[in-house]
């Protein structure tokens with residue numbers, strides 16, 4: 573499948589999420605949000621914008637959707653607090669920005685972008701990230717006012733969001749954002765803000781975004797593994813499937829991956845009951861689907 577942008581709403585259980593209003597199907601909401609995100613990213617690239625701008629815009633849409641585990645819909649930790657992680661990476665230059673344990677920012681992906689552009693560093697966490705946000709006048713919000721994620725009470729599998737894009741100039745980029753896993757220990761950082769684990773982009777191979785069991789994705793350096801397989805000649809779909817298979821075989825873990833290679837070919841794989849995703853294909857037409865594991 574050819575695409576200019578692919579976004580996902582998280583690999584997880586999705587069915588039977590406690591606390592859902594009757595008739596409010598979480599998967600349907602996730603698919604609608606994924607489509608809106610893909611459309612936002614594709615519109616930027618159709619105007620000549622970069623893949624980097626496209627993935628940031630797409631992930632901001634997903635962060636603003638309360639039924640997804642990122643930004644507004646973030647799961648709470650054991651102390652009942654929101655602690656978010658995000659990453660953005662430019663495949664053309666390998667420029668990278670990430671934030672971890674961010675508590676009072678609506679769109680962590682944009683703070684990650686500012687780490688990339690406005691600091692000599694690649695990852696800022698907790699108090700340091702908050703001080704940086706203050707220093708650059710980054711918009712803040714009170715996450716204590718946010719309602720619980722619908723799946724929080726059920727301790728369902730996490731649903732990180734991510735986007736990969738290839739712009740008209742052929743440059744690749746990835747962005748990932750998450751509230752982490754439900755009832756995590758305060759201070760826990762998952763795979764999402766770690767380059768090569770939650771996401772990786774390199775014009776020489778692919779842009780990849782991961783979701784699922786963060787501790788396992790870290791142990792496999794999952795996103796970089798997909799890029800390396802593609803650099804060695806694997807197809808993008810085979811590379812995603814191989815790493816998802818390894819996740820299960822080696823670590824008994826679950827998750828999902830989306831990827832776009834240099835030619836704009838997409839790979840989608842998961843071993844969870846569902847992973848909603850959307851993509852912009854030929855002529856910018858946006859479609860969505862649910863990948864089942």
Ligand code: ASP
Pocket residue numbers: 582583729730731732750751752753761762763764782783784785786787789
């Ligand atoms: N990978 C995320 C984390 O471990 C959670 C998820 O994707 O569901 O923080």
